[in-house]
Amino acid sequence: MSWRFLIISLLIFAGLATWGGIQAGEWLIAHTPTTANIPNVTEADPPPLVDLAGRPVMRQPQQPLISGAQGVPEKVANVNWEIDAEQKSDILTASSAASLGVTIGTASGRIDAAPIQTRPINPPVATGNTGGYAWEPAFHRAVAQCRTLGFFERPTCLGRVREQYCGPNNAWGKVKDCPER
Structure with a gap:
């Protein structure tokens, strides 16, 4: 079979399918039911309520x-x-008047609580002995290699190097790549 014959036959089948679908749709439209077949509804039933x-x-x-019961809730005023x-x-x-305490409303009444005192957060102060350790260059080379x-592999290597250098030298939190413990 040649490819021309296959393409022509596919086009013919596509055209027939389209024509058949259109004909089936027209037949379905022409034969739609005029009333709904709802069970338990007769002609004697009152018409449904409609709004304006x-x-x-x-x-x-x-x-x-x-x-806790089931029902239709009453309309809210x-x-x-x-x-x-x-x-x-x-x-x-x-709201603009400054109060000394914070008033907290509860179901049983009011509670007057003093405001919470907070300390300002200061940045960590660098110690004077950073960078003066003899083992630090070897440690930084090992970290760079990791x-x-x-x-x-990187997390395992970094953990091993930190344990090797930071632990014995008690440098946790004192050297750049040794986090605090």
């Missing part, structure tokens, strides 16, 4: 209530969230 726009009104489903000018000035003066290794 003609859309059916859906009832709210039951849900767990605060009391509308709350007026607008703030009067008098209330606004009271709120601004109350950093040239692959992804999986």
Whole structure:
């Protein structure tokens, strides 16, 4: 078989499939049911409730209530969230007034707590003996060699070198590549 025959036959089959799909769609449109076949609904049933726009009104489903029972919750009363000018000035003066303690609201009442005192964070102070160790150049060469290794070998090598140099020399946190323990 030649490739020309295959391409022509594929085009013919694609055209037949398209024509058949269009014909099947036209037949389905022409033979749609005029009424829905809903079980347990008869002609004597009242029509469904509709709103002013003609859309059916859906009832709210039951849900767990605060009391633990199942039911439809009552409508929540509308709350007026607008703030009067008098209330606004009271709120601004109350929020701007400096208080000595922090008031914490609880279910049983109020608790007055003193503010928490914090210390300023100071950067670490460098000790005067950094860089003066005789073993440091060898340590930094070994660390540099470890950093040239692959992804999986690097952490093991760095840990071994740190244990070899930082541990016996008690340099944890004192030398650049020896983290604090």
